[in-house]
Amino acid sequence: MKWDWSAVREFMPHFWDGLLVTLQALALGSLLSFGLGLVWALLMRTPSRLVRWPVGVVTEFVRNTPLLVQLFFLFYVLPEWGLTFSALATGVFAIGLHYSTYTMQVYRAGIEAVPVGQWEAATALNLPWRRTWTAVILPQAIRRVIPALGNYVIAMLKDTPMLMVITVLEMLGQARLFSQQRFQFTEPLTVIGVAFILISYLASLLLRALERRLVR
Amino acid sequence: MTQGLWELVLKGVWTTLQLLVFSALLATAVSFVVGIARTHRRWIVRFLAGFYTEVFRGTSALVMIFWVFFVLPVAFGWQLVPMWAGTLALGLTYGAYGAEIVRGALNAVDPAQQEGGIALSFTPWQRLRLVLLPQAVPEMIPSFCNLLIELLKGTALVSITGMGDLTFTANLVRLALQQSAEIYTYVLLIYFVIAFALTRLMRSLEKRLKTGVGKEAGTESAARELKRARTTGVGGRVA
Numbered sequence: 180m181k182w183d184w185s186a187v188r189e190f191m192p193h194f195w196d197g198l199l200v201t202l203q204a205l206a207l208g209s210l211l212s213f214g215l216g217l218v219w220a221l222l223m224r225t226p227s228r229l230v231r232w233p234v235g236v237v238t239e240f241v242r243n244t245p246l247l248v249q250l251f252f253l254f255y256v257l258p259e260w261g262l263t264f265s266a267l268a269t270g271v272f273a274i275g276l277h278y279s280t281y282t283m284q285v286y287r288a289g290i291e292a293v294p295v296g297q298w299e300a301a302t303a304l305n306l307p308w309r310r311t312w313t314a315v316i317l318p319q320a321i322r323r324v325i326p327a328l329g330n331y332v333i334a335m336l337k338d339t340p341m342l343m344v345i346t347v348l349e350m351l352g353q354a355r356l357f358s359q360q361r362f363q364f365t366e367p368l369t370v371i372g373v374a375f376i377l378i379s380y381l382a383s384l385l386l387r388a389l390e391r392r393l394v395r
Numbered sequence: 396m397t398q399g400l401w402e403l404v405l406k407g408v409w410t411t412l413q414l415l416v417f418s419a420l421l422a423t424a425v426s427f428v429v430g431i432a433r434t435h436r437r438w439i440v441r442f443l444a445g446f447y448t449e450v451f452r453g454t455s456a457l458v459m460i461f462w463v464f465f466v467l468p469v470a471f472g473w474q475l476v477p478m479w480a481g482t483l484a485l486g487l488t489y490g491a492y493g494a495e496i497v498r499g500a501l502n503a504v505d506p507a508q509q510e511g512g513i514a515l516s517f518t519p520w521q522r523l524r525l526v527l528l529p530q531a532v533p534e535m536i537p538s539f540c541n542l543l544i545e546l547l548k549g550t551a552l553v554s555i556t557g558m559g560d561l562t563f564t565a566n567l568v569r570l571a572l573q574q575s576a577e578i579y580t581y582v583l584l585i586y587f588v589i590a591f592a593l594t595r596l597m598r599s600l601e602k603r604l605k606t607g608v609g610k611e612a613g614t615e616s617a618a619r620e621l622k623r624a625r626t627t628g629v630g631g632r633v634a
Contacts, residue, residue: 181470240587243544243548243586243590244548244587244590245549245550245551245552247548247551247552248551248582248583251562251575252580255569255575255579337456340455341457341552343457351461354461358465364465364469365469368461368465371458372459375453375454375458376449376450376454377453379453379454380449
């Protein structure tokens, strides 16, 4: 095995570019999945079967099919329907949608974990349903689920390399481009492999600290 | 779509299923070996197993696949057949997630059972084989079921390296037909059907194993509680 440090040095500027794109996609995808997941979770609590059933079927379908194929679907099919977005926007949307079907489960568990007494108190105080949700239930539910949501952010981080297939130049895309130009595969791929391990390990440490502060 | 294209898609389904079975077998083996090693008496064994889990859960499955496909041949001179390279990358990665499931289930067995084994002067191996595993394995099944679905979704990643699985054939068909909505809808449906069948299969396996140790299999809603294995995060065991 030969290791060429000069290739690493030359790759590093590309690495930082890729890291920036990865983090961008991660941040936007997380925000989208947190928002959409909450919407799904609330829709699943409506009394009408006509709402719950389609939402349940669609989210189940999205959750059980590969993100990669969903990416291809959005990237190639949406333009056929006359909707064109940038590759990064498509990728962010796909990741956000895919992971919203996971975060909805997290929210559901969080909402169900709010003690019944809180609901009863809200009813006793004659709070309208909007106030009940925004002032009583959600603040308690969301506080509980933040660590679990953080876990999905880490999972999303590890799925961002897939954006490479729709021409987004995130970390793996940069590594592939670099190795195709120089025929040096070992160094760039190893660098980003190590980078993924470091970032997700640091993120998990951060998350554990956050969990200690939030969940008591 | 013409018949020839359907045959192509079926070939892709076959490759995906083969890859799924092989990598699931490797992942199961890895998760039991590493998961049991994490409950070992010696700290060095626990440390090595923990290190393995952190490394393989920390990195992205796709990066791992690239590494096995492109770095192993160049750096070490190991050129693997694509099927085995894919199996290796997926099996090792998802095995690391599975190891956490095994460890969790082993730790969740009532300590009195372990003590009972000691009192009857079972060897550690006998305790594991006759007392711990028969009780822990049924508890693992729902999590392993979710992990299996994740693995199925993970098999799509090998298409990027040019292996002819279902996703890869979908791309070929798209190029042949110059339209994508139809083929990708079919492919998503095929994946969904496979996932659905796997869920059913695992549910009946759980039922059978649980009656073996005199427990009720979980209800539908309980199964939904355990909707997803901890394939997320590294290190921390978070809510």
